[in-house]
Every structure is written in structure tokens, then in C-alpha cells.
Amino acid sequence: MKILIIGLDHQIQSTEEKSDARLVHVEREQKEQFRRLLERIVRERRVDFIGEEFCQSEVSIASRLLDSEKYANVEMPTQLRQERGIPSDYTTNLRVTDERHRQFDSLREDYIAETFRSKAAAAHARSVLLLCGRRHLAGLSERLKRLSQDHDVEDYDLRVESWYLQNWEDGLFGRGV
Numbered sequence: 001m002k003i004l005i006i007g008l009d010h011q012i013q014s015t016e017e018k019s020d021a022r023l024v025h026v027e028r029e030q031k032e033q034f035r036r037l038l039e040r041i042v043r044e045r046r047v048d049f050i051g052e053e054f055c056q057s058e059v060s061i062a063s064r065l066l067d068s069e070k071y072a073n074v075e076m077p078t079q080l081r082q083e084r085g086i087p088s089d090y091t092t093n094l095r096v097t098d099e100r101h102r103q104f105d106s107l108r109e110d111y112i113a114e115t116f117r118s119k120a121a122a123a124h125a126r127s128v129l130l131l132c133g134r135r136h137l138a139g140l141s142e143r144l145k146r147l148s149q150d151h152d153v154e155d156y157d158l159r160v161e162s163w164y165l166q167n168w169e170d171g172l173f174g175r176g177v
Contacts, residue, residue: 001120001151003144004045005130007137008034008158009166013052013060019168026171033163035061041129042066049125051116053132062131070123074115074130076108109136113143134158 011018011027012034019027041047042065051074054060063071081088086104090096096104112132120128132140134157141155158164165171 001125001148002045002127003120003130003151003153004041004047004128004156005132005137005141005144005153006156006158007132007134010054010133011168012158013054013058013062013131015059015061015064022172023168026165026168029171030163030165030168031061033161034158037161038062038065038129045127045129047127047129049120049123049128051112051119051128051130053112053130053136060131062129070125072116072119074112074119076111080111081108105136105139109139109143112136113140113147116140117144117147 012030015031017024017027038061042050047066048070050062050066050071052060052062052072053075054062054073056073056075056077060073063073065071076084076086078088084107086107087093087096090101090104116128116130130140130144137155137157141153144151145153159166
């Protein structure tokens with residue numbers, strides 16, 4: 001199975017516009033560029049399954065690219081996070097130590113990798129795409145390589161795209177977009 005993992009900032013994944021009025025044009029342009037990139041990747045690589053680490057209560061751009069049986073949100077569900085002792089705010093809570101932060105990320109990455117691999121296999125996929133937060137890129141790549149020697153895993157950081165703005169306010173000053 002060929003796997004492309006794209007590391008990104010989650011703000012670009014949603015179909016919803018969340019910016020205030022002064023940034024909405026930047027957000028729209030960023031999301032349009034992202035959609036075009038994903039469509040090109042799906043077409044050129046003949047992607048037949050997409051997995052995504054993303055908020056389960058929102059609709060994502062990627063979820064609209066393939067039929068529903070060829071897409072899965074592979075984020076660890078909130079209830080499972082609670083059962084495993086992962087605080088909902090661990091990524092922003094300053095009282096969570098770096099060591100605990102890495103442990104929580106590791107638990108989530110184990111779940112995401114196994115869920116992604118099993119759902120892609122169930123879909124008989126040969127070329128797959130996984131979208132995840134950038135900080136999970138290395139961990140998920142390592143896990144997917146370890147899960148099977150048959151996987152050809154490639155990492156891609158969205159920041160290499162000339163149009164991509166990590167901070168959408170940069171688009172107000174003509175940087176990027």
C-alpha cells in the first residue's frame with residue numbers, strides 16, 4: 001500500500017468559515033488552494049482511500065473528495081480519550097508537562113495509525129492519503145512503517161507549498177496568497 005501523510009494545521013481542513021470578517025478572504029483562498037492540492041493528489045496518485053485526523057463534529061474538505069466508504073475520520077473519539085485518561089485540553093494546558101504531552105500524543109497516534117491502516121485495508125485500498133496535524137506527522141509515519149513492511153510511506157509537510165500560510169493574518173500583508 002502506498003501511503004502519503006500530509007502534516008498541516010487543522011484550521012485549513014474545515015469547510016466552515018471561521019475567520020472574522022477581515023480574514024475571511026484569506027481563509028477562503030487558503031482552503032481553495034488546499035482543495036485543489038488534494039484533488040490533484042487524489043487524481044495523480046489514484047488515491048482510493050482518505051483518512052483524516054480532524055474534529056469529528058465538523059465536515060472537512062477531504063471528506064468530500066471520495067465516496068463516503070472511501071473516507072474515514074480516524075481521530076480518537078472523545079469518549080475513548082477520556083477512558084484512556086487524555087485530557088481534552090492537553091494541547092493547550094500549560095500544566096501538562098512535555099513528557100505527559102508526548103505520552104498523550106503517542107496514545108492518540110497509536111490509535112490513529114491502527115484505525116487508518118485497518119480501514120484502508122477493509123476498503124482494499126492501494127493508494128491512500130492520511131491528513132494529520134503537523135506534530136503527528138513523524139509519529140504516524142514511523143508507526144505506519146512499523147505496522148507493515150508492505151507500506152511505502154511518504155511524508156509531506158504542507159508548509160512547503162508556496163501559497164500556504166500557517167498564520168492567516170500574514171495574508172493581510174501580502175505574504176503568501
